[in-house]
Amino acid sequence: MLVFGLLFAAGFTGVGKAEAAAGSDLIIVNKKTNKLAYFSEGRLVKIFPVATGKSKELTPEGSFKMVVKVKNRPYYKEKIPGGDPANPLGDRWLGLEVNGTYGTTYAIHGNNNESSIGKYVSAGCIRMHNDDIHWLYPKIAKNTRVIITTSTLAMENIATKNGYSVGSKTFAGAFEMDGVTTKLKDPFLMDNSRVFVPLRESVALLGGSLQSEAGTGALLITIGNRTVSHKPLSGQAVVNGKTLTMPASRNENGRLMIPLSTLPELFGIQVQWSSESQSVKINL
CATH class of the missing domain: 2.40.440.10 (L,D-transpeptidase catalytic domain-like)
Known part of the structure; x- marks a missing residue:
């Protein structure tokens, strides 16, 4: 978990x-x-x-x-x-x-x-x-x-x-796996009440790899048995050959940010949001 x-x-x-x-x-x-x-x-x-x-x-x-x-x-x-x-x-x-x-x-x-x-x-x-x-x-x-x-x-x-996020703001984020908490170097982003995470650092901490696809401008992400192709700032991704529509990724101060809500479809993981602890549990 x-x-x-x-x-x-x-x-x-x-x-x-x-x-x-x-x-x-x-x-x-x-x-x-x-x-x-x-x-x-x-x-x-x-x-x-x-x-x-x-x-x-x-x-x-x-x-x-x-x-x-x-x-x-x-x-x-x-x-x-x-x-x-x-x-x-x-x-x-x-x-x-x-x-x-x-x-x-x-x-x-x-x-x-x-x-x-x-x-x-x-x-x-x-x-x-x-x-x-x-x-x-x-x-x-x-x-x-x-x-x-x-x-x-x-x-x-x-x-x-009253704790409602209006507009955009960044905040410190961390991944916790097997009881070990790792603070990310890059901040998370909240925009219009949607959470974005830094893609490159997230992929690395999930044990995946990320590289550029020659000639297309897209990024090729591999995590487990999933291969994802995504063109930065677009609202689409190709997952194992199947095209999916998603909220667009964002560029925040030179970092590509991806909506947290897209992780289940992109990487085949189960997500459970906890409002009390402000955390997301993900089952790989």
Whole structure:
């Protein structure tokens, strides 16, 4: 077993998710401004106006997960059917796990009164314009992290403060194999919440070889029974004669960096990401 230990530089705490589908998304609700920000792949995609609790304590603050997605949820309190224009929940419900409520009590949802958006009027939920939540709903996977706060900071700064990587940054990395940790000379790269590792040093530590293919500009990598041909900065690789599409490799200060997520397909290894330890376990 090989463990890629991502030893982050001081002050940096990356964000991992239990499910890969939610891994690169983040929602921030700032009660100070009654705005909701949607981040994906390390970038701020869109900001929406919202309504929150009529008093400060009604809308809980903290880090939560969105665990329930429902279309046309009934308003049980008043026995209003789902999808009814009179339903104050609108027709989309993104339920949050808050103190064991399992997404049934607090949510980001639509409304039946568009003029309420931007105000402090709810019983604790976060209301959106119906067109806005229709846009957001299909993009959000279960277990997406939701930060609710009251802050004077910009949305990007709130995200960074809560461990979400916005844009690009480098950090110290290491490989751990058979209980021995080897720090890499070259740093890892986080770009848009995607981790890149230095290709040449990684191949060497995996026991492989790397050389240039004459006349093609491609690199020929051999690890175990895998032979991989990859042209730097391209989004393709040829693995044992089969062409695969992949996120493009990158040049970072003269070093070729390859997405960590491509290692399973390229080199035939199993990868398990741990958000708690910020490490990747790899079975060769």
